[in-house]
Amino acid sequence: EEQRSLLLSTASRFPLPQGFKPSYGTAGFRAEASLLPSTLYRMGILGALRALKTQSVIGIMITASHNQVSDNGVKIVDPTGGMLSQDWEPFADSLANAPTADCLIQLISDKIERCGEKKVEVLVGRDTRPSGPSLLEATKLGIGLIIGAVAIDVGILTTPQLHWMVRASNCSTRAAEFDYFEQLSMSFRCLMDLIPGGGESIEGFHKLVVDGANGVGGEKLLVLKEMLNLKGLELEVRNTGSGGGVLNEGVGADFVQKEKVVPSGFGSQDVGIRCASLDGDADRFVYFIVPSKNSDKIELVDGDKILSLFAIFIKEQLSILMKKTDGAGNDYQCRIGVVQTAYANGASTDYLKQLGLEVVLTPTGVKHLHEKAAQYDIGIYFEANGHGTVLFSEPFLHWLEAKNDELSSGAQDPEQRNAALRLLAVSKLINQAIGDAISGILLVEAILRHMKWSIHRWSELYHDLPSKQLKVKVVDRTAVVTANAETEVVKPPGLQEAINAETAKYSKGRCFIRPSGTEDVIRVYAEASTQDEANTLANSVANLAD
Numbered sequence: 001e002e003q004r005s006l007l008l009s010t011a012s013r014f015p016l017p018q019g020f021k022p023s024y025g026t027a028g029f030r031a032e033a034s035l036l037p038s039t040l041y042r043m044g045i046l047g048a049l050r051a052l053k054t055q056s057v058i059g060i061m062i063t064a065s066h067n068q069v070s071d072n073g074v075k076i077v078d079p080t081g082g083m084l085s086q087d088w089e090p091f092a093d094s095l096a097n098a099p100t101a102d103c104l105i106q107l108i109s110d111k112i113e114r115c116g117e118k119k120v121e122v123l124v125g126r127d128t129r130p131s132g133p134s135l136l137e138a139t140k141l142g143i144g145l146i147i148g149a150v151a152i153d154v155g156i157l158t159t160p161q162l163h164w165m166v167r168a169s170n171c172s173t174r175a176a177e178f179d180y181f182e183q184l185s186m187s188f189r190c191l192m193d194l195i196p197g198g199g200e201s202i203e204g205f206h207k208l209v210v211d212g213a214n215g216v217g218g219e220k221l222l223v224l225k226e227m228l229n230l231k232g233l234e235l236e237v238r239n240t241g242s243g244g245g246v247l248n249e250g251v252g253a254d255f256v257q258k259e260k261v262v263p264s265g266f267g268s269q270d271v272g273i274r275c276a277s278l279d280g281d282a283d284r285f286v287y288f289i290v291p292s293k294n295s296d297k298i299e300l301v302d303g304d305k306i307l308s309l310f311a312i313f314i315k316e317q318l319s320i321l322m323k324k325t326d327g328a329g330n331d332y333q334c335r336i337g338v339v340q341t342a343y344a345n346g347a348s349t350d351y352l353k354q355l356g357l358e359v360v361l362t363p364t365g366v367k368h369l370h371e372k373a374a375q376y377d378i379g380i381y382f383e384a385n386g387h388g389t390v391l392f393s394e395p396f397l398h399w400l401e402a403k404n405d406e407l408s409s410g411a412q413d414p415e416q417r418n419a420a421l422r423l424l425a426v427s428k429l430i431n432q433a434i435g436d437a438i439s440g441i442l443l444v445e446a447i448l449r450h451m452k453w454s455i456h457r458w459s460e461l462y463h464d465l466p467s468k469q470l471k472v473k474v475v476d477r478t479a480v481v482t483a484n485a486e487t488e489v490v491k492p493p494g495l496q497e498a499i500n501a502e503t504a505k506y507s508k509g510r511c512f513i514r515p516s517g518t519e520d521v522i523r524v525y526a527e528a529s530t531q532d533e534a535n536t537l538a539n540s541v542a543n544l545a546d
């Protein structure tokens with residue numbers, strides 16, 4: 001009863017704006033920030049209910065990632081550190097759209113669980129957006145309504161830091177921000193120490209210059225650099241936001257990947273240097289090269305190439321580890337899987353298959369890729385835009401630990417033991433909860449040094465097929481329904497046949513369309529053997545979709 005009257009009084013402070021229909025989408029709710037207080041208040045309630053239901057720590061991240069600074073949004077983090085379980089998404093939609101306080105009360109009482117003896121925690125993090133503090137207050141009020149749940153403000157964090165903290169809290173390991181930095185730097189140093197001949201004094205490794213998108217990631221990278229000894233990694237961070245630049249405006253991984261031009265703050269002084277770019281909440285990253293002084297075009301090293309680099313290294317270490325010695329067989333069949341979406345460049349998929357890897361496609365959105373990757377012993381997933389990570393299964397990690405112990409006692413090949421140690425270090429360095437730009441960059445840097453590869457050598461692994469992405473504004477994007485990892489249109493009828501007919505006109509043509517999960521548009525993606533052909537194919541299919 002007390003709860004009910006508190007709810008009635010607070011709910012009236014957060015009315016659902018007229019005409020606003022929030023939808024959970026590819027990665028949570030996003031909108032212009034002034035529309036969002038009611039959504040955050042309700043997601044506070046949802047986080048608390050989820051914490052009660054799972055009797056575990058839950059996370060709420062207030063961010064709109066790569067979107068413009070006036071937007072904001074919210075992502076819910078489940079106990080494992082992954083995104084909110086998909087079977088709760090419809091409930092999130094109903095809660096966010098409940099028209100009245102009575103509806104809200106009804107929805108809550110249908111879902112509420114009895115509280116246990118111990119209070120359950122909901123960790124609330126946010127990025128650097130100016131609307132963050134007021135949305136945080138709305139979220140805390142929502143959490144506070146549910147008896148048995150308690151809100152913990154964990155301050156300004158990258159999205160993957162919050163995911164990591166939720167996961168660590170539920171594994172009852174140390175879960176503070178400091179512990180995150182310490183785990184990353186320890187495993188990074190371990191990989192550097194295991195480089196044959198030592199990782200520190202390799203010639204030809206210039207500094208890495210990072211574009212922080214004027215968001216939270218650059219700031220955190222600086223903390224990591226200050227606080228811990230990153231053996232031989234020389235790092236310069238630009239666009240940290242402190243210089244007055246605007247979040248995601250002409251900077252950041254999304255801008256760099258889509259526009260393929262230098263972000264602001266970069267230019268002719270960077271020709272040939274290894275550069276990386278984070279997105280606004282640091283869960284995505286890409287690398288790039290400025291090829292010439294006379295143009296603002298960049299050479300992009302995208303998520304597909306990051307995936308390829310990780311796959312090569314891991315496969316190599318596994319084969320060293322599994323090498324048969326003295327006729328002794330190996331007792332573990334390690335299944336490696338590579339997970340991409342239809343946006344992966346066709347050349348990358350061919351390349352990975354040539355390496356003998358199993359490649360699967362899922363629909364867009366990390367929740368789909370993550371789920372698939374978790375089915376392997378080592379699952380490597382990346383979206384072309386730079387969102388991804390490497391997942392290690394529990395049974396495989398147990399086996400690896402045991403193998404490592406066994407190898408350290410015997411008189412075997414030291415490289416075999418080193419391979420086990422490297423794989424263990426990778427599993428600690430790369431975020432097991434979600435794609436993480438900071439941990440991803442550290443892994444790229446360690447692997448490049450291990451291979452003694454320049455960014456140019458890496459970029460030359462294969463050549464991207466020319467591609468083109470377009471957006472089409474339509475009256476109703478839900479009219480387009482796709483199947484087969486979004487590569488085929490099943491509704492409206494006849495559209496896929498028309499796309500096929502168009503695509504068949506081009507050598508190496510590939511094209512698909514799908515409704516966006518984050519914007520009110522239909523996306524068109526086309527690939528062909530030349531840029532002109534990719535452009536024309538995309539344009540003609542965009543006309544079909546219109």
Ligand code: NG1
Nearest residue numbers: 026027364365383385516517518519
């Ligand atoms: P939508 O709007 O559903 O295409 C976009 C990205 C996704 C993912 C989400 C979440 C593309 C083509 N799509 O989804 O990869 O990153 O945003 O941020 O880049």
Ligand code: ZN
Nearest residue numbers: 065279281283
């Ligand atoms: Zn992001």
